[in-house]
Amino acid sequence: MTDLERYETDAIRVTYDSGVCVHAAECIRGLPEVFNADAQPWIQPQHADPNAVAEQVKRCPSGALQYQFLKQPQ
Template identity: 55%
Template sequence: MTDVKDERAGDEQPKLKEYEGEGITVTFEPRRCLHAAECVRGLPQVFDLSRRPWILPDAAEPGQVEQVIRRCPSGALQYRHHPAEGPPEIPDAPTTVRRTPSGQLVLRGDLLVTGPYGDRHETRVTLCGCGASENQPYCDHSGPCAEPDDDVAEER
């Protein structure tokens, strides 16, 4: 695992952690994680919070890791295949936008998100709808949108 810079500039640049496997590399941006737990429920042998490092990409087939990461609603988890192993994450088409009962905006598709550190190309994000997030434009559950069951997998 390594810490790498993301494409944002500035003094308070978020950390992006990288977990390299043989066929797939998983990246994790802690500030964007909303603890939906899709990863730990989906592949506990890969994603285990009681272990360090908590992500072991080689503990499952790259295709399985990819499928579980695509369930992450916030986009805190991302992946990239090693060049010969497969394509980058393909955005959902058409792009979808859903408002949760507490106001978060859950988007999936080919997205360009503009924030204080510049533009980022995204495929999955949960954006703040209440204005209280300290990680704008992303939701960080610091305001009224901190309802625990807003992001139930069965409702997506």
């Protein structure tokens, strides 16, 4: 069973599957203003440009992070 978490702004939705994450911390190193294990919630996509969030999500080595633009990025 997957445990899919969902975080979104009006521009982008980020989903996270904790069962898939390999805890490489690539996301936290790459974009700490959005991915912060000490914050609540730990993913806050409103803190960066949606394109930057998407680029970081693409670097997730496990595929635990996925994104979907909810409107066309500027």
